[in-house]
Amino acid sequence: MGRRGIALVGVVAVAIGGCGSAGCTPQRGVGTSGNASSAELVRPDWRPVPLPLPTGIPGRVVLRDATACAGRWFVVGAMHAADGTTRPAAWTSPDARTWTPVTVAGTSFYGNQNVLYAAGCRDGRLAAIGAKSGGAHGNPRVSTWRQVGVDRLVEVPAAFELYGGPEAVGVSRIVGGPTGWLIVGNRTRGAATWVSRGSPRAGTSAVDAAGFDLVDGAPELTSDERGRTMAFDAVATSRGWLVVGGMTPAGQIDSRPLVWLSADGRSWRRFAVPHLDADAMLQRVTVVDGVPVVIGLRSDGFGAWYDDGRGWVAAGRFGSVGGAGAPSVRGVAVAAGRLVVAVSTGTTYELWSSTDRGRSWRRFAEPVSGVLAGGDSGIGVTAAGDGVLVSMDDGRGAGLWWTRTSTLDR
Structure with a gap:
């Protein structure tokens, strides 16, 4: 299958290579x-x-990520100039079909060059994480961003070592919930979180993502004699914050899936997740009709787990991985009780759907087929109501596509 590109013509994102409203030539999949x-x-x-x-x-x-809540849709990424420089960019929409650029205002040298790669939504308002490599060692300089007013996104001032410094490993995702915002990522001591300063523990009501406290070395969340922990995503549930990731046991190379629960984002309880695979790692989490569902890597493919109220249950497997790149779960969304998942197989990107909390899966064609997975390309997915929005970027151009949930059954 030949590679097909994505181009921006004027202000309209259109796919080239025979891609129209009915989608593009699908790739071969493994179910x-x-x-x-x-x-x-x-x-x-x-x-x-x-x-x-x-x-x-x-x-x-x-384009790198998309999110939606409370009647607002957002996509984030950057503008890449001909001279190689970048600047952060974001867009908002009331219906996923009519978009307006968000005014983005950086306050730091690297912030003004950020590529926004993770987006979170709370009460119809956007928060994001961005980064730009730089400095003597070329490490990512991470910034967070919060929405001010109707259509303005501003960089949040922060000390360099809040997200960077000698203890830094990575900052993964930002999510909103009833008590505020939570960021998850990893430090040299293992899994870590950053909690919005307006949390109930601080005695105030969190209304935006104006500042975060680092929680590093928290018992159960951090690495210990049992192994090294890693965290990749989080979601707000009826029981508090749920963080997902895994652990590499001491003296081993294969990972074991783990989840953590916390009422305040600071004190954590650890729970093992059942698996029959030699290697498994949880990478994305969402809630389907009140039930937490996790998507992750399972040895040579992908899989799902869900919480049935008595404990975690391993659900169905889907897809296969291979190629020179690192496979990963790139996005998960819920539309009308349906899971929609975007993955990188290590070679290309794929989209999958499940109507039974991950027990069974169907592959569906991407808007553009054959986009090679890699550092300059990306895919994002979000959903709300009866609509699904997918962003695709092949490293030369990017575009957005929307469809009704009902068309995923064709």
């Missing part, structure tokens, strides 16, 4: 019951969505 022929792939009615360019120095659009 839970073996190889899936192209005839078995679901072909959603993908509609390309116009994305206006923000003001400022022209360049190509870079």
